[in-house]
Amino acid sequence: MNTNKTHTLFLLWFLLTSLTGFGLYMTWDKGLFQWVILTDNTRICVVIVIAFVVGSGLAGWRSIYLSGQFQYFEQFKRGHRSFKPGQSICNDYLTYCGKSPHESQLMAEVMAERARGTHQVGWFVTGLMIKLGLLGTVVGFIMMLSSLEGLEQLDISDIKTLMQQMTQGMGVAMNTTLVGLVGSILLGLQFLLLDRHADRLIADTVDFAHRSVKAA
Template identity: 85%
Template sequence: MLLISLTGFGLYMTWHKGLFQWIILTDNTRICVVIVFAFAVGSGLAGWRSIYLSRQFRYFDQIQSGFTDFKLGQSICHDYLTHPLAHPSEGQLMAEVMAERARGSHQVGWFVTGLMIKLGLLGTVVGFIMMLSSLEGLEQLDISDIKTLMQQMTQGMGVAMNTTLVGLIGSILLGVQFLMLDRHADKLIAATVDYAHRNVKAS
């Protein structure tokens, strides 16, 4: 919740100060737009997974309280605990299945995180190409063309810097979200396996 609040506040401030609009409007390659869209998609996935894991934790608390009336597939913890192969000596496969259901789709989020970095680096390369291409025909350049040349070079450098900055900041924020989701998924898996082992020993 704190991360969402800080991210929202940062986005509000960049929008309020006009920095966000300036970055988007000055990037004629539209790579920043793609990065922002990827961040929005990744954050949406992270939000959906956060709700899913919160629901699974609530189901696990109900299981510990003695409630077991779950439909098949509703609770990954209940499916693991009631599966015939869930005995500690044979339950490795089912634990892996539960882990896949708990955090498998997080790989999509990590892919988007890496994609944002690569898009930022692509923008860096494109920006430098734009800057260097403006130097063509420099030997025929007269004084009146220097202003145009400087504007083209500045535009290329701006594209390189802005796309790199947006890509890095977006990937860091999205990476933190999925790191926290992975930690919560691991916590749920460990608690479920430990609960299964304690029940077997008690019986």
């Protein structure tokens, strides 16, 4: 039963990405996804989608890593001690815990960095997606305004072309903003999930160490 609990993080990440994939499939089946990509001639939406895929891949790898660390921690509590150096962050911390306050504090910082340090890259990608969406908004409005150049020279036959250009600029602005916001929200949920489980692993390890010291 405990072994199954150690894989909760990966299962939650898999569930979240599965729901995201299902939503992507539905938008693809309805033609909405293709329309968003094809109407964005700046290709900012493509960059945002690539960033989301890369960020989700990193989150998936981290979910597997942290799930393994939870499993190592459960094994440690059951008396298993034959870990290689660097294999279990909990074992590395608990090995030095109690030897000296300085070493314990230093190893706690190392454990925290290894548990959630890589997540900073994911949060950077999440923020980057929002900024790319805002960049697309600015580019879209620039396209709209540039289509108004020479407006005094237009006649009735040019109005249709002008409206198409303005609509295209507005489409770029709205689509990039939508894709950037939705992607950043979904990716942010993944790394929020990772951060919460990393904090729980650190808290459980420190609590176990303190209880072990008091019991001794």
